[in-house]
Amino acid sequence: MAPDPNYTCRVEKPGDFDAFWEDVTKQLEKIDIDISCVLDEFRSTEDISVYEVFFNSLDNIRVSGWYAVPTEYTGRLPGLMLVPGYQSDPPIPKEWAKKGYACLSVNPRGKVRSRSQFDPGYPGLLTYGIVDRNTYSYRGFYCDAWRGIDFLLDRDEVDSQRIAVTGSSQGGGLTITTAAMRKEVKAAAAGAPYLCGYMDAIELTHTYPYEEINDYLRHNPGSRKAVENTLSYFDGISFADKIKCPIIVNIGLQDNVCPPETGYALFNQIASKNKKLYEYDGHGHEAGRYIHSRIVDEFLEEHLGQE
Amino acid sequence: MSKTRPSDFGSFWYSVGKELAEVPIAPEVESIPMRSTDFADLYGVRLSSIGPYRLFGYLSIPKGDGPFPVIYYVPKNASVLEIIPQGTSNQIRSRYITFSLACRGMRNSDSPYAAMYPGQLTDGLESPETYVYRGIVADTIRGADYIMTRSEVDKNKVGAWGNDNAILAAALHDSITHVVSTPAYLFDPIESLTRTDSYPLAEFGDYIRSNRSNADTVQTVLEYFNLRWHAQSITASTLIMADYKDGIYSPETLSDLDELIPGEMTLHESERSSFKDGLFAENWITSEMFGKEVSPIVPEHWR
Numbered sequence: 001m002a003p004d005p006n007y008t009c010r011v012e013k014p015g016d017f018d019a020f021w022e023d024v025t026k027q028l029e030k031i032d033i034d035i036s037c038v039l040d041e042f043r044s045t046e047d048i049s050v051y052e053v054f055f056n057s058l059d060n061i062r063v064s065g066w067y068a069v070p071t072e073y074t075g076r077l078p079g080l081m082l083v084p085g086y087q088s089d090p091p092i093p094k095e096w097a098k099k100g101y102a103c104l105s106v107n108p109r110g111k112v113r114s115r116s117q118f119d120p121g122y123p124g125l126l127t128y129g130i131v132d133r134n135t136y137s138y139r140g141f142y143c144d145a146w147r148g149i150d151f152l153l154d155r156d157e158v159d160s161q162r163i164a165v166t167g168s169s170q171g172g173g174l175t176i177t178t179a180a181m182r183k184e185v186k187a188a189a190a191g192a193p194y195l196c197g198y199m200d201a202i203e204l205t206h207t208y209p210y211e212e213i214n215d216y217l218r219h220n221p222g223s224r225k226a227v228e229n230t231l232s233y234f235d236g237i238s239f240a241d242k243i244k245c246p247i248i249v250n251i252g253l254q255d256n257v258c259p260p261e262t263g264y265a266l267f268n269q270i271a272s273k274n275k276k277l278y279e280y281d282g283h284g285h286e287a288g289r290y291i292h293s294r295i296v297d298e299f300l301e302e303h304l305g306q307e
Numbered sequence: 308m309s310k311t312r313p314s315d316f317g318s319f320w321y322s323v324g325k326e327l328a329e330v331p332i333a334p335e336v337e338s339i340p341m342r343s344t345d346f347a348d349l350y351g352v353r354l355s356s357i358g359p360y361r362l363f364g365y366l367s368i369p370k371g372d373g374p375f376p377v378i379y380y381v382p383k384n385a386s387v388l389e390i391i392p393q394g395t396s397n398q399i400r401s402r403y404i405t406f407s408l409a410c411r412g413m414r415n416s417d418s419p420y421a422a423m424y425p426g427q428l429t430d431g432l433e434s435p436e437t438y439v440y441r442g443i444v445a446d447t448i449r450g451a452d453y454i455m456t457r458s459e460v461d462k463n464k465v466g467a468w469g470n471d472n473a474i475l476a477a478a479l480h481d482s483i484t485h486v487v488s489t490p491a492y493l494f495d496p497i498e499s500l501t502r503t504d505s506y507p508l509a510e511f512g513d514y515i516r517s518n519r520s521n522a523d524t525v526q527t528v529l530e531y532f533n534l535r536w537h538a539q540s541i542t543a544s545t546l547i548m549a550d551y552k553d554g555i556y557s558p559e560t561l562s563d564l565d566e567l568i569p570g571e572m573t574l575h576e577s578e579r580s581s582f583k584d585g586l587f588a589e590n591w592i593t594s595e596m597f598g599k600e601v602s603p604i605v606p607e608h609w610r
Binding site: 122 | 340341342344385386387388389390391393394395396397398414415423424425504505506509513514516517551579580581582583585605606607608609
């Protein structure tokens with residue numbers, strides 16, 4: 001049966017949602033970013049310079065990233081932030097640099113190269129500190145992605161008026177929250193967005209990583225209310241009405257990881273007037289990537305192409 | 308560069324097996340109640356491989372009377388160890404014993420060696436003896452050794468599932484009866500990296516670019532791990548998940564495996580859909596282990 005395009009998730013945006021995140025972002029702003037960006041000659045090629053990046057984020061966690069830029073360019077480059085999936089290791093974004101972008105692939109806390117101070121593990125990240133919005137893992141994890149925009153803004157070669165964000169799965173979820181919280185983002189492309197409609201997703205599918213929450217609730221049945229309350233602050237759907245930039249979203253209608261119903265629910269709540277949903281029937285969690293990658297290229301070219 | 312099976316290929320792998328046999332498995336098994344359900348119990352398992360090196364794996368055993376068929380999710384080239392692969396129906400744990408193992412360097416098996424990704428594939432690439440993958444293959448074999456010690460296992464149905472290591476497991480451990488493999492970097496690796504600059508194969512390219520004088524050595528070392536030379540040892544029933552026709556590991560590229568593997572072999576060309584490819588693999592393993600009349604256990608959105 002085809003998923004209902006009018007599906008509505010049960011999450012309710014908390015009344016103090018904006019105040020909560022304003023407080024978090026103020027805490028983040030107080031922390032000196034202290035960027036380190038060192039050329040990695042081993043990974044660099046004639047065409048692409050690769051840099052290993054570190055910067056400070058919330059709670060003074062040192063976050064890493066890979067930064068790739070073309071070796072030859074004129075003027076300033078459009079900036080792109082690539083945000084990673086849940087379990088995958090953040091890639092070196094050489095392919096984006098080849099297309100003419102200055103691209104940061106950020107490794108939020110707990111991922112490889114960013115795990116020395118915070119490491120809830122896998123499975124584990126999705127439920128770490130989940131009974132309190134102030135201790136939940138994604139409070140800092142989201143900030144790590146948002147700080148990636150500050151990194152791009154700090155780079156002389158990046159045109160601050162031409163910055164975009166993209167990613168799929170967890171990267172799709174981080175694309176949503178980053179586009180919502182950082183006005184410098186001029187375009188966003190989110191694939192198979194995770195972290196949207198959590199409490200619906202854990203009933204719509206029984207696969208990891210969402211299954212981590214079912215494990216947690218089965219083991220801690222008295223915590224359901226607290227879990228629901230915390231997640232309402234982190235649900236991408238709660239962020240959706242803050243997205244004003246052009247955005248495209250792609251979903252697979254047979255997605256076994258991030259249920260397409262939650263993708264519809266998210267998309268319908270996005271406030272941007274320039275938004276488009278691409279639905280791929282016959283496709284799972286890859287959400288039609290092989291077809292859709294060309295569409296992402298054209299979308300980013302349209303919105304970031306001209307200096 | 309020509310592809311040449313090393314003259315001491317057999318003795319090299321014999322020595323690895325001999326070294327492994329001298330290391331006791333020494334398993335420690337600990338229940339993980341939070342990940343146990345009303346249809347399966349989950350355990351964390353620690354065991355030893357060559358070095359000696361202590362490894363970690365997740366073992367899930369269905370409730371009820373066995374024996375049960377096994378799916379062994381072999382170590383992969385990524386930092387994270389999953390209980391079962393992302394997107395797999397958790398209910399699969401009601402039908403199969405599942406065992407996922409973190410090789411040395413992966414999360415949970417990263418002390419004292421914490422691999423980087425990318426980075427793992429070129430550690431110690433100076434010689435076959437120092438190359439980290441020698442230990443990783445030993446770890447993969449050790450995982451099969453451990454499975455065979457479990458009384459709940461149906462020893463006629465032991466599947467190895469994963470990337471290149473699934474083929475290596477079947478080639479080097481005769482307990483493996485079924486293989487589902489998606490080769491990603493060890494079939495003719497040097498030749499293959501000339502067709503891509505994507506990771507993980509690009510790791511070899513990075514290494515050679517920085518150590519040009521060692522290019523021949525890299526080629527020689529990797530031949531010990533080339534799936535081409537291991538294929539002839541596989542007697543298991545095998546499913547190879549190839550790329551789409553224009554991919555690095557297309558059916559055409561992998562057609563040699565079809566000829567080299569003596570056991571029953573199916574070569575599947577990717578349909579560029581994780582749904583269609585995933586469903587094909589689940590149907591194949593279910594049919595192989597239970598017969599065509601039994602339906603696979605698949606996620607809600609694949610039904």
